[in-house]
Amino acid sequence: MDLTKLTIVQAGQGLRKKEFSAVELCQAYLDNIEAKNKDVFAFLTIIKDLAMQEAKKADDLISSGAKLPALAGIPMAVKDNILVKGVKCTAGSKILEDYMAPYDATVVSKLKKQGVIILGKTNLDEFAMGSSTENSAFGPTRNPHNLSRVPGGSSGGSAAAVAGDMSVFALGSDTGGSIRQPASFCGLVGLKPTYGAVSRYGLMAFASSLDQIGPITKTAEDAKIVFEAISGKDKLDSTSVSMESSPEKMIKPSQIKAGIPREYFIKGIDPEVEKAVKSAIEKYEKAGVKIIEVSLPNTQYALPAYYIINPAEASSNLARYDGIKYGLSKEGKALLDVYLETRGQGFGAEVRRRIMLGTFTLSSGYYEAYYKRAQKVRTKIIQDFKNVFNKVDVLFTPTCPILPFKIGEKIEDPLSMYLVDVYTVSVNLAGLPALSLPIGQVNNLPVGMQIIGQPFEDIKILELAKAYGA
């Protein structure tokens, strides 16, 4: 049996039936990381010894006969903008190259309580800004399906770790698509939970009104297990809320009405991607889902509004990296020189671009014209979704208009990189749950379809993805 091909459910069963030990399972993944990471570069930090120690503990628990939590002994990976106590956390940036996490993020402590085995920290676009993982200060991650292609981003290291069988599952963060788009590019399930469903405590803040942590997994069932483990109110994040643990309702496709927003099937989408998504929609229709064409009229304004609101919040959140409080510190004659040198040398081009854009749109005289107007657009986008959710339960859209592109293809042209996010950002602006469902391959490259749900109906979209066979 190849232990590195297993899902959470399968690995859990194998551990319980003692078909293999947690130590054997962990070793199989560490061996795969050893063999593949130099080509794929999914991991920035590998925590071998600690992982093996934890695996031994899991084995002790198993032999004690105690009731095992769903994730006990399961090897996993964590995006390197989520804190794991005592382990380096770089956010893919030179400015935090040697930063040690002083505490666990709430999601990490919840998973540790279940007995997961953390294998390491995964690569990302610097501070999660990007769509290809090429913006990492430590080098790009490659797509395990085709090493000349990007794995998507910004959680590209997490997606590549799972797709490359170097981890059973991984955590990512999604501010404008960073879980769903890499999941789509790597043929995986990726869930961006409802805003507030999962605590952001211990996630390095990027754009706080948009950020959420979520799972990247091989199956929808696995994503549900991880989501249930990490969600819920946390007193350390005042925006988190408790998820009503609804009694297990099985969702039958025949009970679901799905909207197809016409604004998502327009010029610019790769015809092969469109074809794949349409045939996935047909498959749902055959299974009994009622398909209805709907309109989200303000869709065209979502991307421009996102690229105002996101840099505005980022510029404010990243003010803390000043060479005094955290990480890198460069010398200077006066305090201002310390700031300028540290930030000038510590941040990469995309991060500097966002700080400048955000500072500009928040500055007096421009605030009304840009930031305030973008917030008004945001309200319109929320209203669009409210309107369609009076008629349908979920929405089906492509996750991304294009297939995984070549490394280097877009990195010199930030605008073309931003356009990749056209189908994912509205969901963050509206705080909705959405997932990417793997629906097959085109030219040997994975394609995903996005399922968008109503607030706090994360489980419903996961069940629907499961019904597809994902």
Ligand code: GLN
């Ligand atoms: N690609 C988008 C951006 O660069 C989304 C990033 C994310 O979700 N972290 O902002």
